[in-house]
Amino acid sequence: MRVGIVTPVVVQLPGAHAEWEVTAGIEEIAGIAATADRLGYHHLTCSEHVAVPAGVAEQRGGTYWDPLATFGHLAAYTRRILLATRVLVLGYHHPLEIAKRYGTLDRLSGGRLVLGVGVGSLAEEFDLLDVPFRDRGARADEALRALRSSLGERVAEFHGTYYDYADMVVDPHATRRSPIWVGGRTARSLRRAVEHGDGWVPFGLRTAELGELLSRFALPAGFEVVLSTGAPLDPLADRDRTLRALDRLRAAGATLVSVSLHAESAAHHRDQLAALRDLDTELDLSFAPRA
Template sequence: MRIGLSAPVVTAVPGIASAWEAGAGPDELGRIASCADELGFDHITCSEHVAVPIDAAATRGGTYWDPLATLSFLAACSRRIRLVTSVLVLPYHRPMEIAKRYGTLDRLSGGRVVLGVGVGSLREEFDLLGAPWDDRGAVADARMRELRSVWGRSEVSGMVVSPSATRDHVPLWVGGRTPRSLRRAVELGDGWMPFGLSAERIRAMLGRVELPAGFDVVLGTGRPLDPLSDPRTAERTLERLREAGATAVTCTVEATSAANYCEQLEALRAITERNDHS
């Protein structure tokens, strides 16, 4: 089971973000990304919201750094860790635009881009951007197929696309919490990134489908882990997610500063390495 990281600082979800993150910026973020990279973490994620309704911000948070800009910065701070959108809302974007913009990032980063994609859930944000709400599921399916057809190609419909991605296939991890999101992931993607579901519910949903070879199930830890002060709980959380079917876990970590965050990552890595060898 691979271990990744939900980037701190770039979102501010109440109850998840630590107090120190409010005053942090690129220096702290880059330090943490470099530390995670050196420790061998699998991936680091960044979410997407252009704007959040004021009422929704009370629970979702209102701070969301742009994923393309953020992951480009993190690419320059690292060498190996994979760069994951978690998630791009497909009805907000044209597939050719994604292929060019994130394909350029893929080339800049040496082929480290993973596109987490989803259908979206905030109608007000759809309205703000003029995106289709009522048929967003069908739109997302069509755009996943189109993205597959144009990703990494240097010529599309008689047009030159340069630069393009380093590969002609990009991993697509589908976000969502419904059986339809899982079906979409199995049929059109390379992995599933559920959220807001219990481990038991995830295990039950996975038991109803046949997963393709190499398919990723990417689960989140939910509440922040505190591997320095409470390693047993961190270890049990990871084991519970492994038993639910996780092939990769995106961790959120509790900390008091960027330096303490890196200490937490070292403790978390020690736990995972110990379990890998047990």
């Protein structure tokens, strides 16, 4: 089981982020990213919301750093760790917009893009951006087919109900067809991931629910099941709980895990990364060699 990190600071959910994150800037994030890269972690994450209604922000949070700008900066401070959008809302973008903008990120980062995508659920944000909400699932399925056809291609072509184009040059473009992880918490999201993606990123599900959903599908070879730790882990102060939490995720079917860490400062977060890295042999965790 490989290990990535839920990047601190870039998403701040009510009651789920540390005080230091409120005032932290790109320097702190870059230091954490560089440490994770050096220690051999698999990926960083960054999510997307354009604008969240004030009332909704009280439950979902209002701080969401833009993934394209954030990863563009972090790419310069890292050299191996993958840059995973978690998640990009498909309905907010034309597939060729994603192919161009995130393909450029893949090119400048040396082929390190992972497109984590989702259907979206915030109707007010869809309305703000003047994109359809009611049929967003069908549109997302077609957008995924278009991305699989066009991502990494200089001359793109796709013909569908919602998206139709041919002989369109996308340059620069991704160095290869970047992996696509599909987020969600339903059987439909897992089906979407199996049919159109390379991995599934579920959220808000109990272990038994995960097992039941995963048992319904024959997962393709190399398909990633990307689970999250949920509550932050503290490998420095509570090593045993950290080991138990990661062992439960492995038993639930995780091939990859995105870890949230308890930290009281950016320096403490970097220390936690090192402490977790040192547990690799006890759980047979897979890290890239230390740089």
